[in-house]
Amino acid sequence: MTLSRIRNFSIVAHIDHGKSTLADRLLALTGTMDAKKAVDQVLDSMDLERERGITIKAHTVRLLYQGRDGHEYTLNLIDTPGHVDFSYEVSRALAACEGAVLIIDAAQGIEAQTLANFYLASDANLTIVPVINKIDLPAADVEGTREAITATLDLDGSEALAISAKHGTGVPEVLEAIVTRIPAPAGDPDAPLKALVFDSFYDSYQGVVVYVRLTDGHVRSGTRILLMSNGRAYDVQQVGVFSPDMRPVEELSAGQVGYIIAGIKRVADAKVGETITEAARPTAAPFPGYRDAKPMVFAGLYPIEDTDYEALRDALEKLRLNDPAFTYEPETSLALGYGFRCGFLGLLHMEIVQERLEREFDLSLIITAPSVRYRIQTTAGEVLDIENPSKLPTPDRIAEMEEPYVTSSVFVPTEFMTVIYKLAQEKRGEHKALEYHGKRVHIRFDFPLAEIVVDFYDKLKSISKGYASFDYEFADFRASDLVKLDILLNGEPVDALSIIVHRDKAYEKGKALVEKLRAVIPRQLFEVAIQAAIGSRVIARETVKAMGKNVTAKCYGGDITRKRKLLERQKEGKRRMKQVGRVEVPQEAFLLVLKS
Amino acid sequence: MLADNPPASDSLGFYIHVPFCAQRCHYCSFNTAPLDATAMTRYLAAVGCELDLLGALAWAPRVRVETVFFGGGTPSLLDPAALAAILARLRRRFAVAPGAEITVEGNPESVTREKLHAYRAAGVNRLSLGVQSLDDAILRRLGRLHDGRGARRAFEAARDAGIANVSVDLMYGLPGLDPEGWSRTVDAVLDWQPDHLSAYGLTLDAGSLWGAAGVAGLPPEETVVAQYWRLARAAAERGFEHYEISNYARPGFRSRHNQIYWRAAEYLAAGPGACGFVGRVRYANVRATPRYAVTLEEGRLPLDTFEELTPRQRLAERLILGLRTADGVPAAWLGARLLCSGGPEPGSSRGWPAGGAAWLRDAEPLRRTIDAWRGERLLADAGDRVRLTEAGFLVSDALFVELL
Incomplete structure (x- = not known):
């Protein structure tokens, strides 16, 4: 395949500006697969992604497009994560492209992530095709958006394509613009192999499947490859493309996008941003900009049932296989027992990990207040x-x-x-x-x-x-000027509820926190005192009164089943309580800490 | 289903549900139906058929009915002849023990001396009278059709009719009921010298008018708790035993029928929505009275739901029901419950194996809870039995949840 017939591009947009809808249209128009299936299976394949309407992992699809010049083009659509927590991943995915379609909502205009994505794409030297979407909306302001593009983005707003991805209006022009405006990849197929890893996932049968963009050289089954950041070498077992399912091909060469399977055991061994080259003939310079994705937010994860500790460890290990940005190490808490201190890219990332642990591994967890690294x-x-x-x-x-x-x-x-x-x-x-x-x-x-x-x-x-x-x-x-704020339950400090706050905010925070805790800690057989303290100085206090009455007066007409079902529902709620000393503390108490 | 599931015991209770009410009370979520002559006729025929079908079960001949309880609804709306016909049908199909306790629930406005006399002639020997309050303003708010004087008259009518065992139902924690008002009702009712008292704290059930629409003027929890203690003390002074969370009796007058429930013993049931327990199966009849009647007219038992209890559920029920009473449960049952802690619950999708050590460790939280209840004097040992104290009764659901 000649390089001149390949285009590697990405679609970037502020959230809800219509990225998935446009991608969906492009797939349908090129006959890659029908639209419904595309949305369901390809672009947002994790349940969580669909539910939250955001893309968490990069995906890639190969489209075959018959250009108006009569030639058939291979368009590699590299889909990028859509949240600020994942901006490093976005930058690597963009580095695998020559161009980007930048979508701007005709009614909403330019927003922070439009701008952030524009800068990321410019930094990667991409050709940007501005597209004004949702022109069918009554509030659409196409001309105003063109002006804003010219003024804010340093692009020619008059060249922006006006489309409605929802109705398909203008979408064929987008395909044509990808071919005519975005340059074909350059690269030397005879030079030493140089491929950028822009994503990977773990498959339990084949090991790690690495998504790559080749800039130079070629790779085929049997090639011995070298991962330049860690010096590990592997023999390639299979190379292929996504159309949209994985399809093996003979060879990937300069300019192409595809996958490599090479018996790599852990995703952490082929991280996003990695350069792959030939072991026998390494490229002179790896791609710049590689870095380890560093966790920014940390929280303790503890099983509610002590007996789930090992199950939690196994589950964390499994998640980590696919997510090297996520870190964990064992820690112990006086209040919560044995657990793990986990690192996340951001809060969304944290919520995703927590939800996956609860859903996919059926674990009931306490997650402590997230903290940054001081x-x-x-x-x-x-x-x-x-x-x-x-x-x-x-x-x-x-x-x-x-x-x-x-x-x-x-x-x-x-x-x-x-x-x-x-x-x-x-x-x-x-x-x-x-x-x-x-x-x-x-x-x-x-x-x-x-x-x-x-x-x-x-x-x-x-x-x-x-x-x-x-x-x-x-x-x-x-x-x-930071201080540690401790929370005490009946005089005992609960380590998992400690937070670090700015001194000027400590009083206000402590007061808000004990009030919130009073609202969520259920009444117990005895009174519970909740105190906030800095060192030995108590700055706020609330009391949860002892339970006065908790009784079903009547088991009517021998309907014991109804009574049992009521109790069973209560018990279900109690699964989310953690015994801290003598006090039962609900799961959400630990997350309230920063939200007050 | 009932045919293949014979009762373990030969002595059973028998609950008969009479769904009709002249008007639904505002706090009530029970299975009731508006009273009309046609529906009543149809219902009576259906109950007769149901008793026939139950009596035709292969194991029925060996059963002895020790208690019969007409609950409602308002069973005292039954014409004495109709009640007598039901009891006659029951005796035809089952051996009813000579000394069987036969209770009818009644509302003050629907009982008269003559009616109760006729009930007694049919075999009824216990009346449970739904007084609820003696305060006319509160009775109106509850949607009751009687007043305080009517309640008193009904009680006297029962005595005049020769019913030697009369129970009075009261409610506390009611909107507008202050501590003094409650004291007046409690003292006045105790002066009547009933044989048995049931006192229920108001709960807002989902199926009731108040549960759905809410109600203003509910007293604060401290007041409700004070009302509970006020009755407990007054009843004790008059020689009543507080033998179940909501029930008080003069010695020898505990409700034999209700004790069947609390001992997790077996009972049959007839009538719409009625619940029974035989063998290992708890079952319930179809609730809607018309559908109940249609099913029986077609010659089938009107079973709606049934559930076979697992050994663990049976143990939990015995504990939860037994601990409602002053007799409590054998300490060995709690020990057994501790032994079956841990391990995945039946039906859990969790695949992690529960090792021996994990199994034992998991009993720890429950053991700690039980110790805490003893420490707070909510749970007390009495010989080889364990019981909740009167303070423990008040918060009992918190323990029952743990015992499931």
């Missing part, structure tokens, strides 16, 4: 990274504490500026820049990561009636 300079001159608040040294041993900061972009209509600034102030945001784009503003803030990790995005959405959009990336560690 950097501590001790008076003895050590530097400690602390991601579990209960591990924080005593104040007399701390010389300085630093916390991670992010740089962020908020895009919002001007009328919401005041509320956004107010929220940013509550969240210890530092204003960095403000740019006007017509009726919208682009505000840059630096935030402590801990402040935006839990509910910032939800709050932002709600105060801006859904109009604000948000994107962020890690910046650096900065010194902060």
Whole structure:
């Protein structure tokens, strides 16, 4: 296949601007598969992805398109994850392309992730095809969107294609633009093999299936390949393409996209961003920009039943096979017993892992309040990274504490500026820049990561009636005046409920927290005192009164079954309680901690 | 289904449901039907057929009926002749023990001395009178059709009719019921010298008007708890034993029928929505009265649901029901329950093997709970039995959940 007949592209968009719908149309138009099946099976294949309407893992599909010039083209659509937690994965998927279709909603206009995706695509030197979608909506403003594209994105808005992916209007022009505007891949098929890993998954029969984009050389069954970041060598067993199911081919060569199976045992051994070359004739330079995906958010995972500990460990090991960005190591908690401290890219990633553990492995879990990683300079001159608040040294041993900061972009209509600034102030945001784009503003803030990790995005959405959009990336560690806030139940500190907070917010936080805990801790046989304390100083207290009455007065007419069923339902609720000392604490109490 | 499932014991209770009410009370979620003559006629014929069909079961001849309980609905709406006909049909099909306890539930406005006399002549020897309150304002709020004086008259009518065993039903925790009002009702009713008292704390059941629409003026929990203790103390002073969570009796006047339930013993049932327990099977009849009648007119037993209990469920039920009573349960039963902790529940999809050690460790939380209940004096040992204390009765569901 000549390189001139190949196009490698991605579709990028702000959430809900119509990426899946357009992908779906492209598949249908090229006869790759029927639309319904495409959506169900290909693009959002995990249940969770479909339920949440977001793409978590990259996918790739090969489309065969008959161009208007009469030639048949191979279009490799590399679908990218659609959430800020996964921006590294997006950047690697884009690095495998020559071009990107950037979708902008004709009614919503440019949003934070439109901009973030635009920058990512520009950084990867991609040719960008702007597409204005949803022109069928009554609120669609095609001309305004064209102007915004010209003004904000440094693209020619007049060249943007106006389409309705939902109705199929203008979609054939998108295919044609992919062929005419996006360059064919360049590369030397005779040079040493150089392939970029942009995704992988674990298959229990074949081992790791690695998604690759070749820039130089070729690879076929029997080629001995070398993974450049870790120096491991493997013999290729199979190469193939996605159309959309995996289909083996003789050879993959420069410019092509496909998969390699080479007896790799763990996804962690062929990470996203990795360069694959020939063992016998390695390429001179690996792809730049490779990095280990680093977890940013940490939380303890504990089985509700102690006896599930080993089952949890096995389940974590299985998840990790497919998800190297997720880390775990054993830890113990006085309150919760044996569990694991797990690291996640962000809160969404954390929720996905938790849901998969509960659904796919049928485990009942306690997840503790998520924490970021703090950097501590001790008076003895050590530097400690602390991601579990209960591990924080005593104040007399701390010389300085630093916390991670992010740089962020908020895009919002001007009328919401005041509320956004107010929220940013509550969240210890530092204003960095403000740019006007017509009726919208682009505000840059630096935030402590801990402040935006839990509910910032939800709050932002709600105060801006859904109009604000948000994107962020890690910046650096900065010194902060932080303290550890402990929660005590009947005088006993519960290590799993400790959090690290800014000193100025400790009182307010402690008060809110004990109030929330009072609302969720059910009444027990005895009174439960809930206290918040900094060191030995109690700053807030609430009481859960002892249970007064909990009785079914009448088992009417011998209907014992009804009574038993009622009790069984209550028992189901109790499965989610953890015994901490003598007190039964519901699962959600541990997550409330940061949400207060 | 009943044919292949003979009762383990030869002595059974018999529950007969009479669904009709002149008006549904606002707190009531029981199976009731509006009273009309045609429906009543059809119902009576259907109950007769049902007794015939039950009596024709292969194992019926060896059964001895020790108690009969007419529950409702409002059984006292039955014409004495109709009640006598049901009892006669029952005696024709089953051996009813000579000293059997035969109870009828009645509402004050639908009993008269004459009617009760006729009931007694038919064999009824116990009346359970639905008084609920003596406060006329509260009775109206409940949707009851009698007033306090009517309740008193009904009680006296029962005595005049020669019914030697009369129970009074009361309710507390009612909207608008303050501690003084409750004290007045309790003291007045105790002055009547009933033989038995049932006192139910109000629960808002999903199927009731109040459960669906809500109700204003519910007293705070402390008041409800105080009302419970007020009755417990007053009843004890008058020589009543608090022999079940909601029941008090003068010595020798415990409800024999209800004790069958609390001992997880067996009973048959007739009437729409009635529940029975024979062998290992708990079953319930079709609830809707018209469909109940149609099924019997077609010559079939009107079974709706049935469930065969697992050994573990049977043990849990024995504990939960037994602990409702002052007699409690043998301590050995709790020991047995601790031994069957751990391991996957039947029907669990979890594939992890429960090793021996895990199995034992899993009993620990329940053991700790039981110790905590003893420590709080909610659970007490009495010889080789264990029982809930009167304080324990009040929070009993919290323990029962653990014992499932």
